[in-house]
Amino acid sequence: MGRAGWLRVAAAVGCAALTCAFATALVARRVAAWRRWRQALAVLRDFEESFATPEERLQRVVNSLAIEMFAGLASEDASKVRMLLTCVDSLPDGYLTAVNIVHVTRSEEGIYYAIDIGGTCFRFLKVELGAGSTIINQKVEYQPIKEELTKGTSEVGKDVAQCLNEALVRNGLNLQVNALMNNTVGTLALGHYYDEDTVAAVIIGAGTNACYIENNEAITKRQGLLTNSGQTVVNVEWGSFRPPQIPLTPYDICFNNETQNYYDQGFEKMISGVYLGEIARLVFHKMAQESDVFGTAVDGLATPFILSTPCLAAIREDDSLDLREVGRRLEEHLKIPNVPLKTRRLVQRVCDIITRRAARLAAAGIVAVLQKIGRDGTRCGTTQVRRMAGVPKRSVIAIEGGLYQGYSVFREYLNEAVVEILGEEIAPTVVLRVVEEGSGIGAALLAAAYSSNRQESIGMT
Numbered sequence: 001m002g003r004a005g006w007l008r009v010a011a012a013v014g015c016a017a018l019t020c021a022f023a024t025a026l027v028a029r030r031v032a033a034w035r036r037w038r039q040a041l042a043v044l045r046d047f048e049e050s051f052a053t054p055e056e057r058l059q060r061v062v063n064s065l066a067i068e069m070f071a072g073l074a075s076e077d078a079s080k081v082r083m084l085l086t087c088v089d090s091l092p093d094g095y096l097t098a099v100n101i102v103h104v105t106r107s108e109e110g111i112y113y114a115i116d117i118g119g120t121c122f123r124f125l126k127v128e129l130g131a132g133s134t135i136i137n138q139k140v141e142y143q144p145i146k147e148e149l150t151k152g153t154s155e156v157g158k159d160v161a162q163c164l165n166e167a168l169v170r171n172g173l174n175l176q177v178n179a180l181m182n183n184t185v186g187t188l189a190l191g192h193y194y195d196e197d198t199v200a201a202v203i204i205g206a207g208t209n210a211c212y213i214e215n216n217e218a219i220t221k222r223q224g225l226l227t228n229s230g231q232t233v234v235n236v237e238w239g240s241f242r243p244p245q246i247p248l249t250p251y252d253i254c255f256n257n258e259t260q261n262y263y264d265q266g267f268e269k270m271i272s273g274v275y276l277g278e279i280a281r282l283v284f285h286k287m288a289q290e291s292d293v294f295g296t297a298v299d300g301l302a303t304p305f306i307l308s309t310p311c312l313a314a315i316r317e318d319d320s321l322d323l324r325e326v327g328r329r330l331e332e333h334l335k336i337p338n339v340p341l342k343t344r345r346l347v348q349r350v351c352d353i354i355t356r357r358a359a360r361l362a363a364a365g366i367v368a369v370l371q372k373i374g375r376d377g378t379r380c381g382t383t384q385v386r387r388m389a390g391v392p393k394r395s396v397i398a399i400e401g402g403l404y405q406g407y408s409v410f411r412e413y414l415n416e417a418v419v420e421i422l423g424e425e426i427a428p429t430v431v432l433r434v435v436e437e438g439s440g441i442g443a444a445l446l447a448a449a450y451s452s453n454r455q456e457s458i459g460m461t
Contacts, residue, residue: 036293037293037342039290039291040291040293041346042290043286043287043290043291044287044349044350047249047283047350048353055421057246058417059421061243061245061368062364064241064243065081065365066368066372068080068081069083069236069372070372073214073218073234074220075220080240081237081238082235082236082240083234083235083236083237085234085235086181086185086235088179088185088446089232090449090450091446092189092190092192092193092445092448109129109130110128112127112129112447112451113125113126113127114127114186114442114447115443116183116439121144122142122144122145123142123440124143125138125440125441126139126140126444138441140437140440160180161177161180164177179450181443182211182439183203183400183438183439184209184210184439185211186442187203187435187439188211188212188442189438189443189445189446190398190437190438190445191433192398193445194435195396195433197395197396197431198398198433199212199373199375199396199397200212200213200373200395200397200398201398201400201435201438202362203400204272204403204414206401207239207272208271208272208362208365210238210366211234211235212234213232213233214231214232214373215231215373216229216232219232238268240264240265241365243361243364250282250286251282252266252269267361267365270357271358271361272358272403273401276309276312277309280312281301281334283354284350287346288301294336294339295338295339297337300333300334300335301334306333307333307334309403311333313351313409313410316351322341322344323344323345326339327339327344330344358410359413360414360417363421367418367422369397370397375393375395375429375430376422377423377425393429395430395431396431396433397432397433398433399432399433400435400439405434
């Protein structure tokens, strides 16, 4: 073989070796990428397992919360669930009258105002009641709160209603504060106005809480504060409940890992809108640490609360084939561009897991309230199958809050879980009813129910 032949052979061998090396490197990169992808899937798998809420676990959450409610009514500081006595025993009935929950007393007419004090703005509501306490006109206005007023401490420890009454007198206004309540009680009032079978109200929005109508004989603490009507509205304050059946994950604990309030507001942090987006961010950050599914532009994942719950909801509800909205949200909110489709699916799955746990825990809370008042078909603390006893009682739960009202997937998961926990026999007797403007209009209606004269009155939430 001549020199030219040897050169051709050498070139061929060199090309083959180069091709082989290139192929080996390519395979190695693909194997490495697959391993990193598997690491991300491992994070997802562990996360999904820790967030699981099977029916049996939810049943035990129901029992635990109901028992805590019993303890909270027995004495102060006996339970994480505070069970605050509102001293409200008169709820509006839109058909005819204002009622002492069960006994007709009077009908109110006139103009009533409500002030809903939020974190960043006031909502002013004007409600005009006609004959039979029917709402014939209503108006809502918003007023931002000056930033300096949100940070002052000079009024801490003072009676808010008294302070407002004094300010009204100073300004020559013929108004009087007749009722001071939280948004949950206002929602119950409006729910009862529309439907006298309303027994409880639940807020599921930025925060979460519940209140319900309780028989006085079940309340052993502060008997001297109870009225003669036989029933009292109780503010559960269930956000502070810590369900022992639900494992605390690193994504839950990290909210307060620099304070002594490590486990405070555990139920709220698993359910409410303030925290769900942050849970998702923490999961994504863990995935970015364990793999390269988000590429190198992951600095945004290190910023606490950069991902809001409305963004999480938009990601979960994206039903396009290429998950275009998921990609847009990741780029706009987390500054992660060009996310491949399989990673978008992974992101959407994380948001679904978080949503499902939150909704199912909220459903367990609702059933616990029903169990406490004997509307769930079984006795507190038992594992008996829920059965109808006697004549079926219709139970309406008034619900307000953007998370439930505006996030359809959350709402579907919650409604589904309520049916799952209660069973086919009891579930049809329970109605979950969305109540618009409950915290404001409901406060005005309670001001009407407690008005002793015809002057214009204010309810505050």
